[in-house]
Amino acid sequence: MSHIKKWILLSLSTIFASLFAIAGFNYFMDSLWTFNHEHQYNQYQRDSRERQQKSNALYFRMQKYDTLIFGSSRTTHMNPHKWDENTFNYAASDMQPNEYVEYLNFAINEAKQPIKRVVIGLDFFGSLTYAPAVSKDPRAILNKISEPFYRYKLLFSMDTLTYSLHNLKSYYTKEKGKYTYSYVKRAIDKKIYTPKEYDNHIQGGLSNIERGKFSEKYDVNYLKEIGNLVVSNPNIEFIVFTTPVSKQVIELLIAKNLYSSYERWLRENVSVFNSLNHFMYVNDLTKNANVYFIDSHHAYDTTYECVTDALLQKTSNCPTTNMILNKENIKVNLDILKKLNSE
Numbered sequence: 315m316s317h318i319k320k321w322i323l324l325s326l327s328t329i330f331a332s333l334f335a336i337a338g339f340n341y342f343m344d345s346l347w348t349f350n351h352e353h354q355y356n357q358y359q360r361d362s363r364e365r366q367q368k369s370n371a372l373y374f375r376m377q378k379y380d381t382l383i384f385g386s387s388r389t390t391h392m393n394p395h396k397w398d399e400n401t402f403n404y405a406a407s408d409m410q411p412n413e414y415v416e417y418l419n420f421a422i423n424e425a426k427q428p429i430k431r432v433v434i435g436l437d438f439f440g441s442l443t444y445a446p447a448v449s450k451d452p453r454a455i456l457n458k459i460s461e462p463f464y465r466y467k468l469l470f471s472m473d474t475l476t477y478s479l480h481n482l483k484s485y486y487t488k489e490k491g492k493y494t495y496s497y498v499k500r501a502i503d504k505k506i507y508t509p510k511e512y513d514n515h516i517q518g519g520l521s522n523i524e525r526g527k528f529s530e531k532y533d534v535n536y537l538k539e540i541g542n543l544v545v546s547n548p549n550i551e552f553i554v555f556t557t558p559v560s561k562q563v564i565e566l567l568i569a570k571n572l573y574s575s576y577e578r579w580l581r582e583n584v585s586v587f588n589s590l591n592h593f594m595y596v597n598d599l600t601k602n603a604n605v606y607f608i609d610s611h612h613a614y615d616t617t618y619e620c621v622t623d624a625l626l627q628k629t630s631n632c633p634t635t636n637m638i639l640n641k642e643n644i645k646v647n648l649d650i651l652k653k654l655n656s657e
Contacts, residue, residue: 337469344495345477347371348465352495358484359493360477364390364406365448366455369417371497372402372425373459379427384414385435388557388611390499392435392618397626402427403497405435408446411539415546416452424460431551433625438556438567438594439527441536441579501615502608512604513562519610520566528566532575537582544586553625554583555591558635559611560603564596564655573655577648580639590639591625592647596654598633 341349343356346363347370361367372379381401383394389405404417414434421427458464468474484492490502507515544552567576583590593599599606599617606617613621620632639647 333470336475340469340474340478343478343481345481346468346474348374348468350375355482355485356495358481358489358500359495360480360484361493362477365452368404368406368497369420369456369459370465372421372427374465380429381431381433382418382421382429383433383435384417385409385557386437386440388437388613389435391613391615392622393498393615395498396619396622397433408448411440411536413452414543416456418543418547420452420456424456429550431553434552434554435557436554436583438576438579441533441575442527442530443533444527444530499615504614504616507604509604516560516562516610520562523563523610524566524570528570528572532578537586540583540586552587554587555621555625556594558593558599558613558617558621560607561596561600562603563611564600568655580648581644584639584641584644588640592637592639593621593635595637595651596657597635599635
């Protein structure tokens, strides 16, 4: 009997030691951003749970922000520190307009962030009935964050361990495109393609857009969704811009008979936000996508620096591509855009 007891005690001790070793390592790496310790080994952060990670950071960490940036994976390449140190980039892969209200409410009411300004990178596909799997009910994520022992339970998770090991490996390989511990996406090495090389490079991505996002029709609820965002937050300043894409994506949009939907999208955004900074048209950035873009619709961080400079009305050496649309000029500018986009 004593041998059995010893075996049981040894087994239990091994199990508990293993569990606490996992928890300790997960705490050290903090891959889900629920604690507040920064060191060299957690500077290459995996972004597979962006919505959860960024919500955790707003809720648990000490930093207070007065500006949020919303948008899809395109807008994750916008460096929040180019605005100021009180700006947090809340953008996430395939984030849809119907998610903005819940995440903004969470930041203000639950994470107690003193938000005064919201910057939104609007994607045309966000106005379509495109429903990506990653874009789920925000409350399914957010309700868990305030549960008792939430962040401590995550420490014992094998999923968390997988992320921690991945992040440690990324530190040693210095993997590009990962987040720093301060939520800035690391720059992807810039590769300048010839126009022909670029066309070959983006074919797969264009096919995915054609079969996915651009296979959908216009969402009749789009105007209501963005309208609710503004109406329910009357004391917040909104700065909105359309995300730049390559000329090839504009050509695909036209080929898919979505141009009238594109114009409707612009009109509805202007009707809600009054002023819209427009970059999604054929211009000096999008015509030279082989220089300014990672693929067909994700621009380099340096391109988004140009966008940020334009939004902040800073002088720069970037091509002048920001067309400001408002209620007074929308009709005239839609005619101009039709000519530019058909060139």
